[in-house]
Amino acid sequence: MIKNLLGIKGWAFAGKFSLQRYAYILQRITGLGIILYLLMHLYVTGFKIKGQEAWNSIMQTVHHPILHFFEFLLFICVIYHALNGFRLILAEFGIGIGKPGRQVYPYTTSVDRQKGFFFFLMFLVLIIVLVGAADFYLLPK
Amino acid sequence: MKESKLWSLHIFSGAILLILLGIHMVIMHFDKILNLGDSLAWKSVLSRMQSTSHTVIYLLLLLFAVYHGLYGVRSLIFELNLSKKGRSVVSFIVVVVGLVALIYGGYAIIAGHMAKLS
Ligand code: HEM
Numbered sequence: 001m002i003k004n005l006l007g008i009k010g011w012a013f014a015g016k017f018s019l020q021r022y023a024y025i026l027q028r029i030t031g032l033g034i035i036l037y038l039l040m041h042l043y044v045t046g047f048k049i050k051g052q053e054a055w056n057s058i059m060q061t062v063h064h065p066i067l068h069f070f071e072f073l074l075f076i077c078v079i080y081h082a083l084n085g086f087r088l089i090l091a092e093f094g095i096g097i098g099k100p101g102r103q104v105y106p107y108t109t110s111v112d113r114q115k116g117f118f119f120f121l122m123f124l125v126l127i128i129v130l131v132g133a134a135d136f137y138l139l140p141k
Numbered sequence: 142m143k144e145s146k147l148w149s150l151h152i153f154s155g156a157i158l159l160i161l162l163g164i165h166m167v168i169m170h171f172d173k174i175l176n177l178g179d180s181l182a183w184k185s186v187l188s189r190m191q192s193t194s195h196t197v198i199y200l201l202l203l204l205f206a207v208y209h210g211l212y213g214v215r216s217l218i219f220e221l222n223l224s225k226k227g228r229s230v231v232s233f234i235v236v237v238v239g240l241v242a243l244i245y246g247g248y249a250i251i252a253g254h255m256a257k258l259s
Contacts, residue, residue, distance in 0.1 A: 007221060028217060035210030042203075042242060046249040048190060051258050052183045059181060075170055082162060085155050092152055132170050139173040 020111045023118065027084050030077035037074050072136045079128050083121045087114060147212060154209040161202045190253040203246045211239045 047058040090096050096117055097110040168189075172180040179185060189195040215235045219228060 028213070031210065031213045032217070035206075035214055038206055038210055039238075039242060042246045042249070046245065048186050049249055049253045049256055049258075052187075055183050055186060075166070078162065078166060082159055086159055089152055089156055131174060135170055135173050 018109070018112060019115065019118065023084055024088075027081060027088065030081040033074060033077045034081060068136070072133070075132050075136070076125075076129050079125050079132070083125050084118075087117060087121055090114075148216075151209055151212045151216075154205040154212075157201070157205045158209055161198060161205065164198060165202060187258060190256075190258070193254070196250060196254040199250045200247065203243065203250065207239050207242045207246070211235045211242075 044058055044062060047054045087096075091111065091114060096114050098113045100110075167175070168177065169180050172178065172185075177185075212235075215231060218231050223231065
């Protein structure tokens with residue numbers, strides 16, 4: 001295990017490290033948001049087993065513009081986390097980061113080879129989020 | 142279990158979630174665009190509850206999301222150079238929260254599927 005000498009600061013401070021590091025910090029923040037949501041989500045949707053009235057009443061309780069906006073933020077978190085996570089999984093299997101080779105100056109890092117792919121995925125995130133925004137806010141029920 | 146095994150499961154669950162959570166997001170948040178009808182209306186909730194394929198998807202989604210999410214939280218906390226005892230305490234809490242989420246969530250999914258609601 002690598003020692004994190006920076007403590008709490010080491011969670012958020014990526015210093016001079018690359019884009020990858022910031023993408024990973026976002027991966028963690030979004031992941032934390034999603035797991036916290038999941039626990040509340042289980043509680044709220046659990047009302048369905050009590051029948052239509054209980055369901056409608058809890059839906060009325062959570063039907064609030066601010067909560068709805070948080071839900072939309074969470075949707076963005078999920079899409080980012082899923083697509084960036086997909087890239088991380090590929091990297092874990094060594095896909096798209098090139099073959100290992102002798103290091104010659106100037107040194108390159110293999111993770112930067114995914115930069116183009118990263119921007120492509122972020123473009124996809126944007127598209128999906130825009131479609132989602134239309135569904136969340138523009139289209140009538 | 143070995144830490145490397147647990148971590149592999151985290152990655153594996155991420156890959157499964159990509160599919161399951163993808164399905165869940167499309168059904169819940171692209172319902173208007175795809176003209177699936179209001180996904181939160183009781184009628185839709187009931188029909189998903191009664192469908193066996195949805196019940197299976199929800200059970201798998203619950204299992205993999207709880208494992209993946211809580212293992213992730215545990216990894217984050219472990220980065221604070223905890224003592225061995227501190228780690229055991231954190232692992233214990235994570236397992237308890239996970240079990241509660243799985244038992245309650247599993248109960249809601251299965252009871253909902255069995256219930257004779259209309
Ligand atoms: C949509 C499909 C998902 C994919 C493809 C995915 C993938 C990943 C990947 C690859 C990582 C980094 C693991 C590492 O390199 O150590 C990660 C971290 C994390 N994920 Fe997910 N994930 C998904 C859904 C979720 C869900 C539903 C939750 C919450 C319930 C979640 C919570 C977390 C947390 C808290 C972390 C941080 C772990 C850390 O930084 O060590 N993820 N995810």
